[in-house]
Amino acid sequence: xxxxxxxxxxxAGLPRRLGDGRLNSEGREDEGRxxxxxxxxxxxxxxxxxxxxxxxxxxxxxxxxxxxGEAGLSLALDGAYDVLxxxxxxxRLDGLSLIKSLKSEGNRTxxxxxxxxxxxxxxVKGLRxxxxxxxxxxxxxxxxxxxxxxxxxxxxxxxxxxxxxVGDLVLDRLSHxxxxxxxxxxxxxxxxxxxxxxxxxxxxxxxxxxxxxxxxDYHFDPQTNVIDVHVSRLRAKIDKNFDKxxxxxVRGAGYTIRDGxx
Amino acid sequence: xxxLLDRVAKxxxxxxxxxxxxxxxFFLFAAAIVVGFLFWQTNKLFTDQVLATLTAxxxxxxxxxxxGGQVKLVETVTALSRPQGTGLYYLADGTGAKIAGNLxxxxxxxxxxxRGGVFSYQPLNGDGPSHLAVAxxxxxxxxxxxxxxxxxxxxxxxxxxxxxxxxxxxGILSVIGLxxxxxxxxxxxxxxxxxxxxxxxxxxxxxxxxxPTTGRGGELDALANSLNEMLERIExxxxxxxxxxxxxxxxxxxxxxxxxxxxxxxxxxxxxxDAYREGLERTIEKADELIKTFNALLLIARLEAxxxxxxxxxxxxxxxxxxxxxxxxxxxxxxGFALTIDVEQGVFIRGNRQLIGQAIANLIDNAxxxxxxxxxxxxxxxxxxxxxxxxxxxxGDHGPGIEKADRERVLKRFVRLEASxxxxxxxxxxxxxxxxxxxxxxxxxxEDNQPGLKVVLLLSSRCLIAAPEQMRDDVPGLAAQ
Numbered sequence: 230x231x232x233x234x235x236x237x238x239x240x241a242g243l244p245r246r247l248g249d250g251r252l253n254s255e256g257r258e259d260e261g262r263x264x265x266x267x268x269x270x271x272x273x274x275x276x277x278x279x280x281x282x283x284x285x286x287x288x289x290x291x292x293x294x295x296x297x298g299e300a301g302l303s304l305a306l307d308g309a310y311d312v313l314x315x316x317x318x319x320x321r322l323d324g325l326s327l328i329k330s331l332k333s334e335g336n337r338t339x340x341x342x343x344x345x346x347x348x349x350x351x352x353v354k355g356l357r358x359x360x361x362x363x364x365x366x367x368x369x370x371x372x373x374x375x376x377x378x379x380x381x382x383x384x385x386x387x388x389x390x391x392x393x394x395v396g397d398l399v400l401d402r403l404s405h406x407x408x409x410x411x412x413x414x415x416x417x418x419x420x421x422x423x424x425x426x427x428x429x430x431x432x433x434x435x436x437x438x439x440x441x442x443x444x445x446d447y448h449f450d451p452q453t454n455v456i457d458v459h460v461s462r463l464r465a466k467i468d469k470n471f472d473k474x475x476x477x478x479v480r481g482a483g484y485t486i487r488d489g490x491x
Numbered sequence: 492x493x494x495l496l497d498r499v500a501k502x503x504x505x506x507x508x509x510x511x512x513x514x515x516x517f518f519l520f521a522a523a524i525v526v527g528f529l530f531w532q533t534n535k536l537f538t539d540q541v542l543a544t545l546t547a548x549x550x551x552x553x554x555x556x557x558x559g560g561q562v563k564l565v566e567t568v569t570a571l572s573r574p575q576g577t578g579l580y581y582l583a584d585g586t587g588a589k590i591a592g593n594l595x596x597x598x599x600x601x602x603x604x605x606r607g608g609v610f611s612y613q614p615l616n617g618d619g620p621s622h623l624a625v626a627x628x629x630x631x632x633x634x635x636x637x638x639x640x641x642x643x644x645x646x647x648x649x650x651x652x653x654x655x656x657x658x659x660x661x662g663i664l665s666v667i668g669l670x671x672x673x674x675x676x677x678x679x680x681x682x683x684x685x686x687x688x689x690x691x692x693x694x695x696x697x698x699x700x701x702x703p704t705t706g707r708g709g710e711l712d713a714l715a716n717s718l719n720e721m722l723e724r725i726e727x728x729x730x731x732x733x734x735x736x737x738x739x740x741x742x743x744x745x746x747x748x749x750x751x752x753x754x755x756x757x758x759x760x761x762x763x764x765d766a767y768r769e770g771l772e773r774t775i776e777k778a779d780e781l782i783k784t785f786n787a788l789l790l791i792a793r794l795e796a797x798x799x800x801x802x803x804x805x806x807x808x809x810x811x812x813x814x815x816x817x818x819x820x821x822x823x824x825x826x827g828f829a830l831t832i833d834v835e836q837g838v839f840i841r842g843n844r845q846l847i848g849q850a851i852a853n854l855i856d857n858a859x860x861x862x863x864x865x866x867x868x869x870x871x872x873x874x875x876x877x878x879x880x881x882x883x884x885x886x887g888d889h890g891p892g893i894e895k896a897d898r899e900r901v902l903k904r905f906v907r908l909e910a911s912x913x914x915x916x917x918x919x920x921x922x923x924x925x926x927x928x929x930x931x932x933x934x935x936x937x938e939d940n941q942p943g944l945k946v947v948l949l950l951s952s953r954c955l956i957a958a959p960e961q962m963r964d965d966v967p968g969l970a971a972q
Contacts, residue, residue, distance in 0.1 A: 348789075348790070348793050348799070349790075349799050349801075349802045349843060349845055349846060350799045350800070350801040350802050352802070353801040353802045354801055357801075365786075367778075367782055369775075369779075419817065445814070445818060447815070447818070447845065447848050448845045449845050449846070449848050449849035449852060450783065450786070450787075450849065450852070451818065451819075451852050451856075452852055452853060452856035452920070453822060453856055453859070454822075455818050455819055455821070455822045458821035458822045458825055459818075459821055462821055
């Protein structure tokens with residue numbers, strides 16, 4: 230329910246993410262955009278698995294496939310993957326047991342659980358078993374991609390960063406101050422957290438559902454596009470009086486904050 | 492006749508009959524022991540008495556022998572033998588020839604034993620049946636042999652009568668007991684037959700059937716009542732299911748058809764690629780709508796199946812309601828509503844936070860959707876408070892409201908009032924709210940907001956938790972979460 234999203238067009242407008250090593254204004258490589266990820270897809274439905282492999286490839290990532298739990302587990306333990314996509318129902322070894330054994334081996338690769346079971350309890354069970362994110366089938370590919378990229382970034386060390394910057398927009402996590410071009414921007418607490426999450430994933434697409442889950446901690450369907458209004462209010466504060474817009478809407482997927490064309 | 496036999500055989504093969512037959516058997520056995528013991532004791536007492544009398548008489552006769560000699564003894568025995576009494580005598584000399592008395596011979600039973608005992612003899616006068624008697628030998632110490640006895644035929648007849656009466660009694664008891672057992676088992680078999688017949692009809696699909704009760708309140712009635720309650724629940728669930736499948740047929744087929752039409756129309760469109768793209772976008776849009784409806788349906792079904800333990804949390808209801816409302820307030824303002832949030836502080840509850848959030852979201856979304864914004868007085872009020880110790884959430888608007896007659900109905904799945912058919916929505920919003928309420932042992936009330944509609948989501952008082960400090964101790968594992 231929480232994950233049905235509002236995506237209309239899964240790939241249209243999505244930028245192709247290639248490791249072209251573009252640098253942002255601070256001369257630092259913008260990891261989110263350039264990072265090519267190795268993804269392991271453990272999914273018994275071959276059609277779905279092939280679709281995911283092809284789509285991820287189109288977005289500049291590489292993907293290996295495993296069609297049952299045992300094969301998936303040994304691949305996951307051997308290969309150095311950035312993200313694992315694990316279907317919950319798998320032959321030979323079910324998804325949750327696979328994740329448990331993986332975590333008990335000390336493997337810390339982020340896991341996205343895919344499941345046809347979308348009940349409130351199932352999500353909690355999945356995350357308790359050691360999953361890092363949970364996506365209910367049927368999902369929009371754009372939702373999956375955004376989540377996979379967010380998870381892949383998670384292992385990067387900038388989690389501890391105290392200062393985020395995109396272009397001339399700077400968010401200081403210690404003083405909770407936001408400035409653009411040196412000008413102080415006053416934000417409501419929720420707007421601040423919204424911006425913080427967007428900037429933490431700068432260069433990546435963040436879906437509305439991801440915002441709802443991480444900024445509000447809600448895992449339900451808000452029925453209408455409530456998030457859009459919040460984002461447009463934030464946009465009015467950070468982009469309105471400046472030449473170059475930083476907060477972009479990615480059609481059919483969500484939002485992204487980046488210095489450059491959307 | 493065979494039908495009757497069949498019924499008897501059926502009753503006799505029941506557990507109830509077996510048990511009553513066993514009870515009767517035990518009773519008869521116990522009675523036989525008691526009666527047998529009494530009979531034996533009485534008999535013994537009586538025989539002892541006769542023997543005592545005979546011993547006393549023997550003493551008198553032997554003293555007479557000592558005093559008056561053989562002549563006197565013969566005279567006395569002859570005299571005693573004469574009246575038609577119960578006394579029996581036999582006096583013989585050393586060779587065994589009879590001298591006096593009213594017995595013909597020494598009874599062989601006594602001859603063998605050489606001491607007193609019971610024997611039967613043929614009375615001198617007549618050739619009737621032999622009588623039973625008790626006799627003892629008297630030692631005269633002179634070579635003479637004297638046997639004295641008493642005829643106890645009357646006692647024997649009496650004892651026989653008693654034995655007959657007892658046997659007859661036992662017979663009557665057994666028959667009555669078995670008949671009683673049969674009757675009891677007939678009763679039980681009848682009740683069981685009714686229950687079996689009812690359950691067979693239910694199995695065949697008539698879920699509205701109930702097991703008949705007598706209203707007397709026995710354990711079978713209690714059983715029937717709880718079975719009936721179970722059936723009530725099953726019928727409710729089945730009706731719910733039937734309703735859902737009817738509605739799925741109705742409400743999902745239409746959008747599915749639209750989805751198909753969109754795809755077909757795009758294929759036929761001569762514009763080519765652009766048309767395909769548009770068509771695919773429309774198809775995905777329609778698929779998303781379908782998924783939404785489907786998810787809502789599945790969630791409601793899941794909520795009705797029982798509690799969700801894994802995702803139950805303890806939280807501050809007021810804060811949460813304010814939080815969710817805050818999510819909607821920009822959207823509400825944009826739609827022209829003043830969203831007022833009024834929450835009571837310190838109402839801590841244990842419940843499913845995400846589902847309650849979904850319910851609040853549905854209610855606020857409905858309020859925005861079904862009442863007109865942008866007019867003076869276009870206000871939506873969200874409240875969290877307590878009524879009679881029960882946590883409650885209410886969302887009130889000043890829209891058109893819902894007629895009293897329709898209020899019950901709109902809580903059902905897929906019910907959309909005519910006036911709102913044109914608005915987007917699955918028709919599942921309020922039924923999901925109702926399902927969330929039921930999950931928390933509560934209910935949904937639709938009230939007149941004068942004007943407008945006020946929906947109250949009332950949770951059970953069981954969800955309420957006194958204070959957050961206390962709850963940390965009361966709920967194990969919470970700190971670990």
